[in-house]
Amino acid sequence: MANETFRAVAKSIGGMKVSCTSRNFEFILDEPENLGGSNEGMNPVEALLSSLGACKVIVARSFAKAHDIKLKDIRVELEGTLDPDGFMGKNKAAKIGFSAIVSKFYIEADNTDEEISDFVAFIDRTCPVADTIKNAPTTKTEIHKI
Numbered sequence: 001m002a003n004e005t006f007r008a009v010a011k012s013i014g015g016m017k018v019s020c021t022s023r024n025f026e027f028i029l030d031e032p033e034n035l036g037g038s039n040e041g042m043n044p045v046e047a048l049l050s051s052l053g054a055c056k057v058i059v060a061r062s063f064a065k066a067h068d069i070k071l072k073d074i075r076v077e078l079e080g081t082l083d084p085d086g087f088m089g090k091n092k093a094a095k096i097g098f099s100a101i102v103s104k105f106y107i108e109a110d111n112t113d114e115e116i117s118d119f120v121a122f123i124d125r126t127c128p129v130a131d132t133i134k135n136a137p138t139t140k141t142e143i144h145k146i
Contacts, residue, residue, distance in 0.1 A: 017041070035084075045098065049078040055129035056103060060119070063126070069119050070110035077104040101133070 008022040010029075016037035018029045029044055031037025042050065053076040064071040080101045086094030105120050124130055 018044075020047075045080060045082060048098075049080050049101070052101070052127070052129045052133065053078045053103070055127045056105075056123050059123045059127045060107075063122065064109075064119070067115075067119050067122065068111075069115065071107070072110070073106075073108040075106040077106070078102065079104075 006022070008020060011019045011021075013019045013028075016031040016035075017040055020027050020029055027047075028041035029047055030039060030041040031043045032039045035043070037043070056076045057074055060069075060071060060074050063069075078101060080098040082098050083091065083094040085091035086096040103124075105123075107116055107120070109116060111119075
């Protein structure tokens with residue numbers, strides 16, 4: 001199968017608020033008031049955690065039948081540890097991004113614990129967002145004046 005290109009646009013709409021669009025969809029990201037925002041949306045790191053969780057749920061739903069998992073319900077709760085002093089420049093030794101992310105799976109399925117555990121391991125190996133976090137892609141920055 002050929003590579004597919006996905007696109008998104010993040011545009012400042014005042015203060016810390018950012019309009020995020022892709023295809024015909026839009027959502028707002030912001031910062032909480034204690035970080036200078038107006039608290040009108042998730043912040044980017046919360047959105048990253050949400051994207052990771054959503055990707056794992058989608059992989060589970062997409063592959064449950066093929067793995068003979070009788071999936072009734074699934075929820076993934078995520079926690080990320082981040083030291084704000086890193087990106088704020090207050091502590092040069094602090095990591096700028098997450099230093100740890102924990103995914104907690106809550107699964108209702110008519111399967112053994114071992115089958116569910118094997119399936120969760122498959123989800124973690126197959127989730128594109130998880131892979132992007134674990135195996136960072138090459139990145140490039142371009143500057144265009146407007």
